Amino acid sequence: MAKANSSGIRRPPIAKWFLAEGVVLAVVSLAFLGLRGQVAGLSALLGGLIFLLPHGYFALKAFRYTGARSARKIMSSFYQGEAGKLILCAILFTMVFKWIQPLDVAALFLTFAIMLITNWITPLLLGSYTQQS
Structure with missing residues (x-):
């Protein structure tokens, strides 16, 4: 469950999303390995990691701050x-x-x-983090 701050807005469940994306990467890499061989499997793994590692950096930077008082810090962190x-x-x-x-x-x-598309649909598939419980 995403953690709510004092304003009632929840932080996205980043760890859950990365786990799902990691599973997709493993499945895709294994599919390339099985269908096209070792070079394709490794290349697929590297393509997914090239997406996931920078995206992880973004998530760490972008979601450090919460709340209206931190609006400038939030914008700066996103950029x-x-x-x-x-x-x-x-x-x-x-x-x-x-x-x-x-x-x-x-x-x-x-x-x-595939990882880019997975990143777009993961929040939809795992549920929105903005819903109140």
């Missing part, structure tokens, strides 16, 4: 988190393309895209 997420994505993609050979580029990008 810092988003900038950091984009920079981390670029660094991780660069590292993978530079150091991982052989690489199944299709599996890498397809899994990244």
Whole structure:
């Protein structure tokens, strides 16, 4: 259950969402491994991690503060988190393309895209955090 602050607005259940996204990543990576081999499986895993790691950084930065009194800190944290997420994505993609050979580029990008879509629908599938209990 998401934790409510004094204003009654709940923090999103980030850990629950990351667990669900981790399960999706494991399933997708194993599917690539089984269907297309070891290189595709590893490439899929790396594509998912390139999404999850920067997104985790964003979540840590963006959801540090709550409450109306912290509005400026919240906005600043969101901007810092988003900038950091984009920079981390670029660094991780660069590292993978530079150091991982052989690489199944299709599996890498397809899994990244699957994780992006999963991230959009996870809150819908696991229930909204804004509902009051």
